[in-house]
Amino acid sequence: xxxxxxxxxxxxxxxxxxxxxxxxxxxxxxxxxxxxxxxxxxxxxxxxxxxxxxxxxxxxxxxxxxxxxxxxxxxxxxxxxxxxxxxxxxxxxxxxxxxxxxxxxxxxxxxxxxxxxxxxxxxxxxxxxxxxxxxxxxxxxxxxxxxxxxxxxxxxxxxxxxxxxxxxxxxxxxxxxxxxxxxxxxxxxxxxxxxxx
Ligand SMILES: [Fe+2]
Numbered sequence: 001x002x003x004x005x006x007x008x009x010x011x012x013x014x015x016x017x018x019x020x021x022x023x024x025x026x027x028x029x030x031x032x033x034x035x036x037x038x039x040x041x042x043x044x045x046x047x048x049x050x051x052x053x054x055x056x057x058x059x060x061x062x063x064x065x066x067x068x069x070x071x072x073x074x075x076x077x078x079x080x081x082x083x084x085x086x087x088x089x090x091x092x093x094x095x096x097x098x099x100x101x102x103x104x105x106x107x108x109x110x111x112x113x114x115x116x117x118x119x120x121x122x123x124x125x126x127x128x129x130x131x132x133x134x135x136x137x138x139x140x141x142x143x144x145x146x147x148x149x150x151x152x153x154x155x156x157x158x159x160x161x162x163x164x165x166x167x168x169x170x171x172x173x174x175x176x177x178x179x180x181x182x183x184x185x186x187x188x189x190x191x192x193x194x195x196x197x
Pocket of ligand 1: 027031077159161163164
């Protein structure tokens with residue numbers, strides 16, 4: 001199986017001023033692309049077969065190391081692009097709204113917990129909304145790790161590596177996370193993932 005850099009599901013300028021075309025050009029075109037190129041080099045020498053990217057992530061996670069790091073980062077970034085929308089942000093509609101109230105008490109409580117999760121991830125990593133045995137919760141993961149390998153179903157993710165926000169927010173990770181939720185989060189994608197959880 002070969003990794004393929006997906007097209008961004010929006011124009012590079014579409015998320016401005018919340019996420020700049022410059023950030024997306026480097027993040028998608030340089031960082032994500034490097035994971036794809038390196039991952040494919042390592043996969044060429046590995047004897048691994050998988051019929052989906054999710055299966056490949058789980059398979060490469062067993063040994064860890066550089067192969068998993070690149071495959072995991074390809075999965076995480078592909079999931080992140082889909083977690084963003086030019087018409088996103090704000091409180092959700094659809095089935096996810098009631099599930100969030102049930103799990104966190106209210107949308108504002110969810111928002112506080114999601115931001116705290118992203119801020120609390122020391123160093124590089126990710127903050128996720130996941131479904132775990134039918135219940136929504138916040139998970140954080142370091143580097144290329146993903147809750148997929150722990151049997152959870154990812155619903156949404158925000159990248160908290162510095163490369164995701166430094167050009168637009170400098171060191172202000174809490175502001176980046178707040179802006180992600182207020183302006184960019186793609187609840188349609190979340191509802192689709194919830195339906196398949
Ligand atoms: Fe990233």
